[in-house]
Amino acid sequence: MSVKSIAAKLFAQKIYKKTQAWATNPVASQQAVFRNLIKEAKQTEFGLDHKFAEIKTFEDFAKNVPIRDYEDLKNYVEKVVNGQENILWKGKPLYFAKTSGTTSGAKYIPLTKESMPYHIEAARNAILHYINETGNADFVDGKMIFLQGSPILEEKHGIQFGRLSGIVAHFIPKYLQKNRMPSWETNCIEDWETKIDAIVDETINENMTVISGIPSWVQMYFERLHQKGGKNIGDIFKNFNLFIYGGVNYEPYRAKFENLIGRKVDSIELFPASEGFFAYQDSQKEKGMLLLLNAGIFYEFVKSDEFYSDKPRRYTIGEVELGVNYVLIISTNAGLWGYNIGDTVQFTSLKPYRIIVSGRIKHFISAFGEHVIAKEVESALQEAVEGTSARVNEFTVAPQISPDSGLPYHEWFIEFENEPDDIFAFAEAIDNAMRKQNMYYDDLIVGNILQKVVITKVTKNGFQDYMKSIGKLGGQNKIPRLSDNRNIADLLSKA
Structure with a gap:
């Protein structure tokens, strides 16, 4: 066992204990986040418009701040994009994560100096929880690949713009830089098919131990590897034993992946988004992902079958139930307030609070009243x-x-x-x-x-x-x- 893997195990134990401290006090953790958010944003334009100085309780907040989507918040966001300060959050954001919109065209989601560290820590802590539970840490000595967008960023009014995965690429810890693939030059390739071929060329002869990305695009990578190498992925990468994914449910892909790999590998599910890193799988034995209750995000939940009613009830963490389909509403230290991210979740556990992503509130079939999700x-x-x-x-x-x-x-x-x-x-x-x-x-x-x-x-x-x-x-x-x-x-x- 290497010094690096021993250090990883010790660090994993430390992070696990820190997680237990807030996970076993969920309501208090969320109340602390709520109070801090209101305090820090009182003097912003949004805070003044919505009388944050008068907000003492969640009920006050729900009365003053309606549920919004991007279109409803767009007037505030455009002011920030144009360089104005203290609009949604104090000062200016460090970045804007640029995402595809629907009616709005491109969407610009702010990332601040307060919110950005949580995106990095959550991904790290997911891996550390895996190490702590399984004792498997040898993979830290191998190469790791993260299939992601280009890290090339634009800048306007002192704020950098780019895809979230490209922004995150700038924050890879130094101790992982030597292990991380693909190269910076390959990561900057915009055309996806060209990029995949370049990644295959760079990695096919490496000791890949961890592979991460959205399942559909990792599948494309695996198929190109198989075409070039003529072997199962597990034979090309003999020490590959951990797949990290997010964005979509892995289960529909699992059989295909195991066939391509030639064996089963452990997996860790993440729930990241431009708006925040909400949850990660903290256990290989329990269903669902641990909801991050101390990560600068205050959560509200609206039952999906009530969401489009005139005044749907807004639940906080201590009021949710198992198995109910909820629309996830967030307020964050990046300046999103009562914000509907569009995802629906269900709780699989209340001690601790674990969730699965059940779908999108706008993605359903109810042409005949069936409301299939x-x-x-x-x-x-x-x-x-x-x-x-x-x-x-x-x-x-x-x-x-x-x-x-x-x-x-x-x-x-x-x-x-x-x-x-x-x-x-x-x-x-x-x-x-x-x-x-x-x-x-x-x-x-x-x-x-x-x-x-x-x-x-x-x-x-x-x-x-x-x-x-x-x-x-x-x-x-x-x-x-x-x-x-x-x-x-x-x-x-x-x-």
Whole structure:
């Protein structure tokens, strides 16, 4: 065992104890964060507009600060982008994470000197919790790859702009710099396919022990490695035993990954976003990710089935329940207030508070009142795949409201690596799993309002070609698991 791995184990024990201190006092931890946020932002333009000086309790805050999305906060953000100070948070932010918007075009999410360290610490602590629980630390002596966006940044009014993953690349600790791949030059390549090929060339002969990224793009990396090396990934990288991911559910990809790797590897799930680093998997034995309650973020939760009502109730951490689908609302030390990030979560544990990401509040199917969410379609596909030779590369689901004949249905667009022996039995398995999870969907099938699931096969690389056609291949971009319209479905149908 190396000196580096021994040091990692000792540091992991220290961080674990620090985590326990706030995780076992969740309400007090959140109250401390809340008080600090209000205190620090009292004299900002937002704080003055919303009477922060009069806020003593969460009830005061909820009365003064409505739930907002980016569009609602845009007037304040534009002032910061134009160089004004003390608008959403004291002073100016260090960075803006530039992300793809919807109606707003590009979105600019502030990162401040107070918020930025938590993005780095959370990713580090996730690995340290893994080391503390498993005792596995030898991987720290090998090479680690983080598939991410370009670290090249722009600057305007003294604030730097870039993708979050590119910004984070500037904060890699010195003790990891020698281990980190790919090279700076390769990381700066903008075209994703060119970048992947360059990463393959740089890493194929290295001792890779940790690989990290969004599963769909890591899969592309693995496939290119396999094409070039002619071996399973586990044979190319004999000491690769830890996969770190975030952004999407890994389970639909797991069977394909294990086939590409040739064996099982441990995995750590993260929940990072431009708006904050919210949670990470702290245990290989327990379901869900530990919600970070002392990381400069105050959380609120709104039940998703009440979210679009006139005055939905806003719950704090001590009031949430297991298994309920909540819209995640945040206020942060980067200057986001009552902010709806668009994700929905469910709690898997209340001691400590662990969550899973169940979907997006805007990504659902309810064309017939069924309100199907991402977690349900992902679980249904996973159940259908189990015990079969089928392997899935990618998928998305959309309603077919006006078929040429027969009843409407949910259309599943699936790109198979290995097709199931019986596609109709596979569709039946998906449908049965959906009916068990969602009683509204079951009622529609029983009542002959909908016919059962219909599968449309997507040609190999069809999803990659789609993402390329809309300029979103690679980086942090990902296919929505489902939508209430046929915008994606119609383009895939023409492919």
